[in-house]
Amino acid sequence: MWLGSAALRPVGWSVVIGTKEAATHVLSKAQRQAVRQLLRIAPVADELGARFQAAGHELALVGGSVRDALLDRLGQDLDFTTSARPEETKRLLAGWTDNLWDVGQRFGTIGGTKDGFLIEVTTYRADSYDASSRKPAVAYGASITDDLVRRDFTVNAMAVLLPGREFVDPHGGLADLGRKLIRTPGTPEQSFSDDPLRMMRAARFASQLGFEVAPEVVAAMTDMAGRIEIVSAERVRDELTKLLLSPTPRTGLTLLVDTGIAEHVLPELPALRLEIDEHHRHKDVYEHSLTVLEQAIELERRLPGGGPDLVTRLAALLHDIGKPRTRKFEPGGGVSFHHHDVVGAKMARKRLTALRYPTAVIDDVAALIQLHLRFHGYRGGEWTDSAVRRYVRDAGAELERLHVLTRADSTTRNRRKALALQQSYDSLEERIARLAEEEELAAIRPDLDGNQIMQILGIRPGPLVGRAYNHLLEIRLDRGVLSEDDARAELLRWWSEQPESSS
Structure with missing residues (x-):
């Protein structure tokens, strides 16, 4: 369905490719929010889109950035996807960004900063795991359609092509956003086979966004729970951290326990x-x-x-x-x-x-x-x-x-x-x-330090100084602050009882 272009035309956002299921009032609100957010980033986004277009490549704002714009919560981090390969992306960003880095180049991502925005541009992806891999094999897609169908959830499978500002939503993400529903673009089984960590991401988004996870997604999580074990501990940790730091972590944690995923990543929790x-x-x-x-x-x-x-x-x-x-x-x-x-x-x-x-x-x-x-x-x-x-x-x-x-x-x-x-x-x-x-x-410290202890007792550095220090610390905890004279007297009393004092 061609949706809401009249509402978008006055500010230049023209074409929407979407679904027939969306509720008009919800979408209108989402459109207004998106327009406000996208206008805020337009000077950077449009300029970047023009650079890629002039070089013969597609560029689109994508994924969480589009979702958050529709939710009126877009921050300074902007995610883009492109038909350009990483080497070409790096060339197009060089000299335009304020800073540039290529630490993610082997995964297809080049990053940088521009006018206070953190920008990441990733080549169209079609990643997947094989049966024994702990990391996804990086594969490049041929089109924005290839890229979006391999994304984790429909609410993250929307894009805005630049600089023409065409909103692309082939899997009904906008409607799912209105329904507050976590659903996969294809079958959840295929999505979780491509990347098992997405099962944890479903739980995390439920906690972060306050969304419900679709029944077929929950069923696939339950059936495929053991597949999470091929994911590296670092990636699991990062997802667990994001879930825990969300507004309502109980929601996601309960989902992980109920589906059996927690048995593989945090077994101490279901054991309770x-x-x-x-x-x-x-x-x-x-x-x-x-x-x-x-x-x-x-x-x-x-x-x-x-x-x-x-x-x-x-x-x-x-x-x-x-x-x-x-x-x-x-x-x-x-x-x-x-x-x-x-x-x-x-x-x-x-x-x-x-x-x-x-x-x-x-x-x-x-x-x-x-x-x-x-x-x-x-x-x-x-x-x-x-x-x-x-x-x-x-x-x-x-x-x-x-x-x-x-x-x-x-x-x-x-x-x-x-x-x-x-x-x-x-x-x-x-x-x-x-x-x-x-x-x-x-x-809390003893009333005499190590140097004072050595000077008073006439001893050299070693375990004996530590014993004296710990004794004075216990006195400090029991009796509170002592004067230096009282602390000295207590140290000498203790020393007189030690076998080393007579040697």
Whole structure:
């Protein structure tokens, strides 16, 4: 159907190739939004299109850029597709872009910046996996039609040919955008055979866009779940990260679990669906973990930067993954999960390492999981100042994230219990703030440094200095700030008890 050209003509956007199924009022709104966004990028897009046209090549704004323009959320990143091969694209961009890079050239992509826009131009693609490959084989397509039919979903299979501004939508992406539906251009089986990572992308887009995944797509994801194992850990990690940082990660995570894909990429998550029988009732750990994740997201505003925060979200999702391994049925019908914090931290470290997350992320998530139960010893505020200092010392740079995780970990429906927990944590944070003001708590150190220790004791660098330092640190945690004279006296007292002092 030739759709809405009258609405587009006044600003120069003329021809639409699309579907008969679209709702007029939805499409009209999408068109208005697209016109506004596309006009914003027109000086760059039209000029680039003219350069390629003059060289005898097609160029089109494509994929997520068109989708986001229709959703009125187009940013500064612009994706283009072209009939030109990478070498020719590089030549056409050289001297026009402010900066140019070719790190993606072997995959058909040349990138650059122009007037504040990040631009990537990719040759028409027709990629696919073979049965044993962990990376797609790069193959070039012959036309925009070839390129669009091999894209992941219909909402990403739309293009605007430049500089003529012709909107191309052969698979009904605009209608699916109006229906908020994730559907594939061809059969989902073919799409997921071409690139199994698209199964995770379906879950990610459901979370990012708030869209529903078509039943036939869900069925194919379920049937082909094991195929995800041929995808590299790095690509899986990147999709999981994008999903977790989306506005509603529960949606996508639930889809990954329900289709069986999570069994292959994050098996610790479906393992939380512990059986609950009539004799051993306890919380549904899986649903609890998803709720903690949602509550942590609501509390991210407390963090520096205000979120979204990957470390906090990973820790919230995985904080109880040690429970299945530590579950024990107690006499009388109770259930215990002793040391699930320690076990869970080790499990999280192993899984995140397998997914190739950066070491800093792994360390921070593992630390939060191992510490997430510490607060529960505070009930009623009976901790000494020494215990509060140790809590801060052990949390280190993760203290603010630990505050968020601990507060989010309360999912009780008992309002009285929930209020008591909140008041207890308010009390703990107030004490931390007071001690921090009094003692520079965030940088707890002994009252004497290593050089002072060596000078006072007349010893050389070595393990003995470390032992003395740790002793003074324990004194600092127990008693707070000491004067230099008191710290010196405590060091000499300790030294007098060491066998090395008499040698």
